[in-house]
Structure formats: C-alpha cells, structure tokens
Amino acid sequence: MGILEGKRLLVTGVLTDASIAFSVAKLAQEEGATVVLTGYGRLSLVERIAKRLPEPPPVIELDVQDTAHLDSLADRVGEHLDGLDGVVHSIGFAPQSCLGGNFLNTPWEDVATALHISTYSFKSLAVACLPLMKEGGAVVGLDFDATKAWPVYDWMGVAKAGLESCARYLARDLGKHGIRVNLVAAGPLRTMAAKSIPGFQEFEDSWPEKAPLGWDLADTVPAAKACLALMSDWFPATTGEIVHVDGGVHAIGA
Numbered sequence: 001m002g003i004l005e006g007k008r009l010l011v012t013g014v015l016t017d018a019s020i021a022f023s024v025a026k027l028a029q030e031e032g033a034t035v036v037l038t039g040y041g042r043l044s045l046v047e048r049i050a051k052r053l054p055e056p057p058p059v060i061e062l063d064v065q066d067t068a069h070l071d072s073l074a075d076r077v078g079e080h081l082d083g084l085d086g087v088v089h090s091i092g093f094a095p096q097s098c099l100g101g102n103f104l105n106t107p108w109e110d111v112a113t114a115l116h117i118s119t120y121s122f123k124s125l126a127v128a129c130l131p132l133m134k135e136g137g138a139v140v141g142l143d144f145d146a147t148k149a150w151p152v153y154d155w156m157g158v159a160k161a162g163l164e165s166c167a168r169y170l171a172r173d174l175g176k177h178g179i180r181v182n183l184v185a186a187g188p189l190r191t192m193a194a195k196s197i198p199g200f201q202e203f204e205d206s207w208p209e210k211a212p213l214g215w216d217l218a219d220t221v222p223a224a225k226a227c228l229a230l231m232s233d234w235f236p237a238t239t240g241e242i243v244h245v246d247g248g249v250h251a252i253g254a
C-alpha cells in the first residue's frame with residue numbers, strides 16, 4: 001500500500017522532467033494515486049513529458065490568468081476523476097524586470113503579472129477545485145522562504161511572501177470544508193523557472209555549503225516527497241504550515 005493509495009490528485013506545473021511537479025506526479029503514481037495534470041502554453045510539450053510518467057496521465061489546459069480556464073476547470077477535471085483529494089500548485093512566473101537586482105525600478109505592470117501568476121493563482125486554483133473536494137482534501141503549494149530578502153530574487157520574493165500569507169488565509173477559509181492548505185519551501189533547484197532568474201548561480205554556489213544536510217541542486221525528489229506527505233493521511237491536523245525542504249538552510253545564521 002502506498003501512502004496515496006486511492007487518492008485523486010490534480011498536479012499543475014509540469015513543464016520538463018526537471019520540474020518539481022514532475023517528481024510529484026511520478027512519486028504520487030508510484031504511491032498509488034491517480035493523477036491528472038494541467039499544462040500551460042506548449043501543451044504538446046507537457047503531453048510529451050507526461051508520457052515519461054509511470055502511467056501517462058491526461059493533460060488539461062490551465063493558464064491561471066485565464067478566467068474561462070479557471071471557471072471550467074472543475075468540469076474538465078471531472079471528465080477524468082469523480083472528485084479530488086489533493087491539488088498541487090507548482091506555478092511561478094515573473095517578468096525579467098522583476099528579477100536580478102532591478103528591484104527599485106520594476107514597473108507595477110510587471111509586478112502585477114508576477115503576483116497574479118505566482119500568488120493570487122494559489123487562491124484561484126483552490127477555489128476552482130472546490131466543487132470537486134466535497135469530502136475535504138489537501139492543497140499544497142511550492143514556496144521559497146520569504147522571511148528574508150535574498151540576492152536577485154527581488155519581486156518574486158515579494159510574491160512568495162504573499163503566497164505564504166495567502167496559504168494562511170486559505171487555511172482559515174477552507175478548514176470548514178475539511179481542506180488543509182500547506183506549503184513546501186524548497187531550496188534552489190535547477191528547473192526552467194530557476195534558469196530564468198539572472199544570478200541564480202549565487203544560490204547554487206552558496207546553498208550546498210550552508211545546508212547542514214548538504215543540498216543537491218538537481219534533486220527534486222525531497223521537495224516532492226514533502227508534497228506527497230502533506231497530501232497523505234499522515235498530516236490530518238496540519239494546515240497553514242510551511243515545511244522547509246532546503247537541507248536546513250532556513251535554520252542557520254548566515
């Protein structure tokens with residue numbers, strides 16, 4: 001018996017097989033879950049990557065900035081699953097001007113895009129899935145520790161601080177539906193999203209050295225395992241929480 005035996009999951013954010021969401025989907029299937037993916041943009045690419053999973057899942061389109069996609073999400077997921085026990089938000093994006101040391105000059109329009117896709121969408125996705133979560137369940141999002149101002153992360157750091165707050169408010173409002181809302185704060189991982197951050201190398205150079213447990217920049221499995229655990233039956237009374245999967249860096253002074 002896997003820890004997600006019989007669970008029905010919606011996993012967003014698969015872009016390549018280096019995506020954190022790819023590891024989540026793979027391990028979830030290995031642990032007994034039925035998975036549906038959402039894809040953004042190049043759907044054919046996501047479908048090709050999905051074929052590398054143990055059981056290639058259906059891929060449905062979701063641009064979190066598209067209200068029609070969100071409004072129809074429950075119906076479209078409902079064509080494949082009769083309900084949802086877990087939802088994974090593994091979505092982030094910020095225009096280039098938001099990142100890399102340009103903090104004081106970033107225009108609001110670009111910040112607004114970053115917040116819409118990386119922060120507000122956590123709420124949009126959870127609410128869009130609500131009709132399928134009548135028996136309760138778990139929503140998990142991917143975070144990067146927002147308690148500090150990091151080099152180069154800039155407005156994405158602000159977006160993640162908002163995500164952390166958003167998770168707490170969602171936990172407050174969805175608790176009565178039996179839905180737990182938690183975040184996994186991962187250390188730096190070499191994904192497409194990370195490669196688009198100018199100066200990401202600074203994290204790559206320092207993190208493995210600072211982490212008491214060490215840190216593998218190419219291994220998305222530890223973060224994925226935490227997502228699975230939070231969607232399993234083994235965190236029944238935990239909500240509004242942030243689980244750090246960063247080799248321990250958050251606990252250590254600079």
Ligand SMILES: NC(=O)c1ccc[n+]([C@@H]2O[C@H](COP(=O)([O-])OP(=O)(O)OC[C@H]3O[C@@H](n4cnc5c(N)ncnc54)[C@H](O)[C@@H]3O)[C@@H](O)[C@H]2O)c1
Nearest residue numbers: 013015019020040063064090091092142188189191192193
């Ligand atoms: N890579 C890291 O170092 C790291 C560390 C901590 C947290 N995270 C977070 O993990 C999550 C997943 O990122 P990743 O590192 O696996 O990179 P990734 O590039 O593989 O995934 C990012 C995903 O966001 C999706 N996306 C972007 N705009 C979208 C939109 N409008 N609608 C729907 N989806 C959209 C992309 O299609 C992609 O699948 C993000 O929230 C990211 O901030 C990443």
